[in-house]
Amino acid sequence: MNEGRAGHPGSCLAAQVPSIVTVMAVRSAVDAAALLRSAGLRATGSRLAVLRVLDVRHHVTAEEVADAVAEQGIVLSTVYRTLEHLERVGVVRQVDLTPNRRSYHLVSTTEHLHLRCTECGQISEADAVLLTGAAAKIEQATGFVVDTRHPVLAGRCRRCQS
Amino acid sequence: MNEGRAGHPGSCLAAQVPSIVTVMAVRSAVDAAALLRSAGLRATGSRLAVLRVLDVRHHVTAEEVADAVAEQGIVLSTVYRTLEHLERVGVVRQVDLTPNRRSYHLVSTTEHLHLRCTECGQISEADAVLLTGAAAKIEQATGFVVDTRHPVLAGRCRRCQS
DNA sequence: GAATCAGATGCGAACCATATGCAGCTGCAG
DNA sequence: CTGCAGCTGCATATGGTTCGCATCTGATTC
Numbered sequence: 001m002n003e004g005r006a007g008h009p010g011s012c013l014a015a016q017v018p019s020i021v022t023v024m025a026v027r028s029a030v031d032a033a034a035l036l037r038s039a040g041l042r043a044t045g046s047r048l049a050v051l052r053v054l055d056v057r058h059h060v061t062a063e064e065v066a067d068a069v070a071e072q073g074i075v076l077s078t079v080y081r082t083l084e085h086l087e088r089v090g091v092v093r094q095v096d097l098t099p100n101r102r103s104y105h106l107v108s109t110t111e112h113l114h115l116r117c118t119e120c121g122q123i124s125e126a127d128a129v130l131l132t133g134a135a136a137k138i139e140q141a142t143g144f145v146v147d148t149r150h151p152v153l154a155g156r157c158r159r160c161q162s
Numbered sequence: 163m164n165e166g167r168a169g170h171p172g173s174c175l176a177a178q179v180p181s182i183v184t185v186m187a188v189r190s191a192v193d194a195a196a197l198l199r200s201a202g203l204r205a206t207g208s209r210l211a212v213l214r215v216l217d218v219r220h221h222v223t224a225e226e227v228a229d230a231v232a233e234q235g236i237v238l239s240t241v242y243r244t245l246e247h248l249e250r251v252g253v254v255r256q257v258d259l260t261p262n263r264r265s266y267h268l269v270s271t272t273e274h275l276h277l278r279c280t281e282c283g284q285i286s287e288a289d290a291v292l293l294t295g296a297a298a299k300i301e302q303a304t305g306f307v308v309d310t311r312h313p314v315l316a317g318r319c320r321r322c323q324s
Numbered sequence: 325g326a327a328t329c330a331g332a333t334g335c336g337a338a339c340c341a342t343a344t345g346c347a348g349c350t351g352c353a354g
Numbered sequence: 355c356t357g358c359a360g361c362t363g364c365a366t367a368t369g370g371t372t373c374g375c376a377t378c379t380g381a382t383t384c
Binding site for chain 1: 296299306
Binding site for chain 3: 203204206208209235236237239240243244247262
């Protein structure tokens, strides 16, 4: 559950330096509030807190978000509902990093592959362009358009090859 | 949950014509029993029944297996334990086709990609070689060895492009 | 073929992640 | 400032998966 990464591109809400992000960027608390309102959602404290957590960490489970915002009196079920709302309006996306536990991330973070090691469970990341060639081949062969924004591939990390 | 596929390669336990499968093939009830014993497991009726279901269908959830073997008095928790055992000895593998519900398949079935449409939920399949190029690139770039045997990619199927 | 016992099974209940009903609270439009 | 649709906390339900335990059974031994 520790991704061993120090500072990733796309983080901005908590960072001082705003990063280049796509549409629907979450640049600051003010922008986050505006983003929520423009999506037809109220800019409540809970939602801003959840967005801040999502912005600081690449991918988190609902429980991890809840832990991070617990001191503000925000409860797990609210986190679930908030994530659900954010997902519906296209701000947040689910990733199935581990079986039986969903993770969430901002769609505005830079696209990248998630590489899940089936040995140690560690999630590492890689540039999404590594998959674009295969995605093109798959589309040509089957008509299926692979979502290359945040895919998850299983395998073995460098450390776990025995 | 209907894959709209009529007869897939690798099916053999229930089919009359044995197919070309990899090591650990499940060719017949006799072979299945031998396979189980060689893996240090008892060849019980439940296990043979579960193996037969896995052999006939490409990928199934525990509940689907349980439904299929219910008439033989085999119960859901036994199915779970059986799948767990089969997975431990390397006969069966999990795939996360849908969030919150695991699917299982025989490792001996021919390798293929699972393409999950996020729109309609349908799982289609494609040749695994479509991913080998990308897997090589990923390994070169990161040292991570992608398991290309039964990966799952999300996206949109041909029908759901709007 | 009968005895033996570790391993397998059925049954029920526990468990964990997620969803939901409801009453009270709050952002924000007017 | 006020009203109220939309949020939230709390408690409880749900759905998939796991576990404890008593019983049963496959396969080994005699």
